Amino acid sequence: MNNLFKKIERRSASIYSQKDKFWLIVWFGILSLTLIWNILFLNKPALDLVIEGFLNTLYISALVVILSFILGWIIGLFVARFETSRFQILYFVLTFILNIIRSIPQIIGILLGYMGITYLITANILHNHWLIMTTMALIISLFIFNEVIDLIRERVNHFRKLDFYNAMKVCGISENRIINFDILWKNSRIHILNKLIAIFGSAIFLQCTIDFIISVGLSTQVSSVSLPTTLGSLLAKIDSKQDILAIGNTLMNPSYFSHIFFEHLQGVTVAFLIVFTLLAVYKISNGFAERNRL
Amino acid sequence: MTFKKKILEHLLSAFLITSLLGTLLYFTIEKKNIEKIQSNEKIESYLGLSFIDFENPFDRALLLDVLNAYEPDQTSEHETLIRTIEQYRKSSLIAGMEEAYRKEPLSSKKWQQLSLMYAKFILIYMFVMLLTYYGVQTFGILRFVRRQQNQKSHLLCFLQQLFSAPKFSRIKDYLKYYLQAILHLIKAVIIASSYFVLFAPAYVIAYSLKTQLNTDTIFFMITLAVISNGLLITYTNKFYTFLVAESRKGYVQTAIVKNLNTSYKQTDKSGISYASVFSFRKHFPMHVFQHIFLNARYQYLQTIKEQASFLISGLIIIEMALNIQGHFSYELLKQLLYKNYDIVIVIILGIFYMVKLTEIFTDWLTHKKSLKYENIEPVCAK
Known part of the structure; x- marks a missing residue:
């Protein structure tokens, strides 16, 4: 028994020292506890909505990560190749366009993209929920993928300065293979993975924010009915907003604190899921960078 | 890319976007006029x-x-x-x-209103930028100093004190010991709560305080922009990472050999005092940290462009999500809803110019510093 305790203690200490794994476990653990609490105390329709909103948010954010990765890798590759090729004009055109996208605040670009989605929905061109969510993810990734390109360019430029790059070229290995396999896959995949974790957090933040803004500010028939439920749109609902107001109420009236976990569960859960997920993803990303000494 | 080339690229992109949106603006106004005639x-x-x-x-x-x-x-x-x-x-x-209420022409009166809103937006932006610039460095240094002092997390201290309590002969000692443990717990709870606030999107904080505070004031907006949306914590962490990376470099060892101060205790005369950490012009004379700080700050300057863009997004989020009337971004949302696309284009152009000006300013600043520190052009990702 004593040995078992020691084993558990050693294992716990090892997990605690690897902050990314520790926070991943904490995230899952707290999410499970929140789910159990909600099953016990939240009414069924509201619980279904919260679960649907959370899963949709995760789905869109995961899709943003995948799309940003694909777009970033492909365009980053073109930029890296054009930079040293004789097609310098293509390099300047590409970086010029990328810099223009960078100069548009993400939130404005995504908001305009969402306006396009609502137009497509009203014109009955876009009606499948999965397709709508995929389009939402594509729009968000268009304003995030620049981060992947920056990383790829930074890594390629770093390795280009080293001897092995020229040595491989002299050996007749194609530049595509050197960049894709030797630089990005063999020597940078941990950096890319770390960037993708950070992008996952940004995607959740941007998506919740834009859904909240659309639901509060542009509460047209389309946005309230046809857009898929996400944590952001759930938070904008009047009952959720009242639940959030109750949190402020406890500051002046601390005895009300116990009520918010029973009577205002929907809004509090949604707000908690957003904030805690953002915090956990940040901690995981930091822990991952620390563990791999990035 | 040289500094001149960078400036040229910025000007070229500003010109291109102005021409593009200007053409779009012209056609939008024309379309409005034609719609009026073609009833x-x-x-x-x-x-x-x-x-x-x-x-x-x-x-x-x-x-x-x-x-x-x-x-x-x-x-x-x-x-x-x-x-x-x-x-x-x-x-x-x-x-x-309905149109009298919703449709607004881009008249001289509207230009005047928009200019005032724009000026307010720029002022708030500059103020928040200044505060975050100060906050990022101050909190980054505080965290770094804590690390150098080998301070453990308060939660760990609490757990350690709880599970490895020594035996005392007097109750007073027990009380003192457990009071200290509880103090650690309280500090841990405060830090955890502040993490929640720092990561919370602005609208969550604002809505939770709406009944207690007047959330429409500029002061509240500035405070919210500084602390929420993960802005402060993200860049504090970035600055802290730069400090840690710099502290591992060889010149730090050389400086120690050359007898520069290395104590990070606040109580030491040769240590890092709170006054120098919290001062706006941070200076640590005769301390090895002065060089770590200057080099880390130089790297941080290159990320300001990114931080500014993040901050502008944050300000837009606050104004839009809180429906603060009479503000630039709320106006954008309103005009999008009323389909006054000519006004929308003008507002977007205004925000684009602000981002571009910040980028030019940051490039100039980085160029100036690179001449001072490196005597060569810095290599940027962009």
Whole structure:
């Protein structure tokens, strides 16, 4: 028994020292506890909505990560190749366009993209929920993928300065293979993975924010009915907003604190899921960078 | 890329976007004017007859009789026409009332209003930028100093004190010991809560405080922009990472050998005092940290462009999500809703110029510092 305790203690200490794994476990653990609490105390329709909103948010954010990765890798590759090729004009055109996208605040670009989605929905061109969510993810990734390109360019430029790059070229290995396999896959995949974790957090933040803004500010028939439920749109609902107001109420009236976990569960859960997920993803990303000494 | 080339690229992109949005603005205004003219021409020609009062049923009946007398084989069409004119008058009256409320031309008065909102937006942005610039460095240094002092997390201290309590002979000692443990717990709870606040999107904090505070004030907006949306914590962490990376470099060891101060205790005379950490112009004379700080700050300067873009997004989020009337981004949201696309284009152009100016300023600053520290052009990711 004593040995078992020691084993558990050693294992716990090892997990605690690897902050990314520790926070991943904490995230899952707290999410499970929140789910159990909600099953016990939240009414069924509201619980279904919260679960649907959370899963949709995760789905869109995961899709943003995948799309940003694909777009970033492909365009980053073109930029890296054009930079040293004789097609310098293509390099300047590409970086010029990328810099223009960078100069548009993400939130404005995504908001305009969402306006396009609502137009497509009203014109009955876009009606499948999965397709709508995929389009939402594509729009968000268009304003995030620049981060992947920056990383790829930074890594390629770093390795280009080293001897092995020229040595491989002299050996007749194609530049595509050197960049894709030797630089990005063999020597940078941990950096890319770390960037993708950070992008996952940004995607959740941007998506919740834009859904909240659309639901509060542009509460047209389309946005309230046809857009898929996400944590952001759930938070904008009047009952959720009242639940959030109750949190402020406890500051002046601390005895009300116990009520918010029973009577205002929907809004509090949604707000908690957003904030805690953002915090956990940040901690995981930091822990991952620390563990791999990035 | 050289500094001149960078500036040229910024100016070129500003010119391109201005031309693109300017053309779009021209066509939007033209389209608005054409829409006004192209309302139902046939009905408008009847409504233009000055001797007929369409409010009067007698006049309407008279027009129907005249039309029937003129074209006797089209009586049913004439009746439909009179009904259509009636419906058109009603709907155009309602639409007119709605449009008077929603449709706004890009008049000189509107330009004036937008300019005022823009000036306010820029002022708030500059103020928040200054505060975050200070906050990022201050909190980054505090965290670094804590690390150098080998301070453990308060939660760990609490757990350690709880599970490895020594045996005391007096109750007073027990009380003192557990009071210290509880103090650690309270500090841990405060830090955890502040993490939640720092990561919370601005609208979550604002809505939770809406009943207790006036959330429409500029002061509240600035505070919210600094602490929420993960801005402060993200860049504090970035700055802290730069400090840690710099502290591992070889020149730090050389500086220690050359007898520079290395103590990070606040109580030491040669240590890092709170006054120098919290001062706006941070200076740590004769301390090895001075060099770590300067080099880390130089790297941090290169990320300001990214931070500024993040901050502008944050400000837009706050103004839009809180529906703060009379602010630039709320105006953008409102005009999008009312489909006044000419005003939307002007607002987007304004925000784009601000981002571009920040980028130019940051490039200039980095260039200036690189001349001072490296004597060469810095290599940027962009």
